Amino acid sequence: MTTMSKIADWVGVSAPLLEVEVTSVSSIEDAGENSVVFAVEGEALGRALRSKAGVILASRKLESAEMQPYRTPDPRVLWVADARYAFALVARRLSVSGVRAGVHASAVVGQRVAIGVGTAVGPSAVLGDGVVIGSGCEIGARVTIYAGTVLGDRVVVQAGAVLGSTGFGYVRSAETGEYLIFPQQGRLVVEDDVEIGANTTIDRGALGETRIGRGTKIDNLVHIGHNCVIGKNVIIAAQTGISGSSVVEDGAILGGQVGIGEHATVGAGVILGGGAGVLSGKKMRGPGEVFWGRPARPLKEYLRDLARLKRR
Secondary structure (H helix, E strand, C coil): CCEHHHHHHHHCCCCCCCCCECCEECCCCCCCCCEEEEECCHHHHHHHHHCCCCEEEEEHHHHCHHHHHHCCCCCCEEEECCHHHHHHHHHHHHHHCCCCCEECCCCEECCCCEECCCCEECCCCEECCCCEECCCCEECCCCEECCCEEECCCCEECCCCEEEECCCCEEECCCCCCEEECCCCCEEEECCCCEECCCCEEECCCCCEEEECCCCEECCCCEECCCCEECCCCEECCCCEECCCCEECCCCEECCCCEECCCCEECCCCEECCCCEECCCCEECCCCCEEECCCCEEHHHHHHHHHHHHHC
């Protein structure tokens, strides 16, 4: 049974004397006595206090003198640094406890496959020979994981994703114009706590490896080419394409429909706005700097160019 004291322990705060069983997270409007809700603004906290919620996660800034009207002795309130983050953490802990581990009867599992404790493999998933999957993972329906792929712990792969497929690497004959595929015999390594969206494809390395760093979150319909290195805690939104041998460093954020050419580098903490295009071999640097446009350039420069076009 999950109790309020356990919730308090998860989010790193002291528990009040009140003890209540918690079964789910909820919106404020739909909250019941066993629900957890959150509030980052005073108006939301007011609505939460009037609700039936059993536990209220409230941002600590609401305790300040400027927010005096929202300070409350209500025993349901747990004061946390970031209520939205704490809410997501609680939601994850509650959902994990409900995951049914095991391999679905319709899944196809090759030889020498290793599956960790607590991992769930969904209907019609295909695991190739020698695949390694860590503990506490969720492999969705119709996911295909090719031979030579290694997944760490707590990796989530949503329905239809393809991991470790052959990269798009060809060599052209100067005499005949014929294309011949370059050997694609490397591997794909996905580190702990990575989440991969539905129908996303990540190619294995050609001769080396493709690597997805710990804590990275990848949206639906993303393609990552062979020999790419994606750092830790990177965010990649839907319909982004990253060409082979490119590097996206720790903490970068890629908006929807971003296109990155081969051998390019997106530096640590860089933000690429939706639809941005990075040319092959280009290096985008500057933690926290926003780049936009095709080709991508600093946001101020991009907006200045738009203003010039409008005046013409």
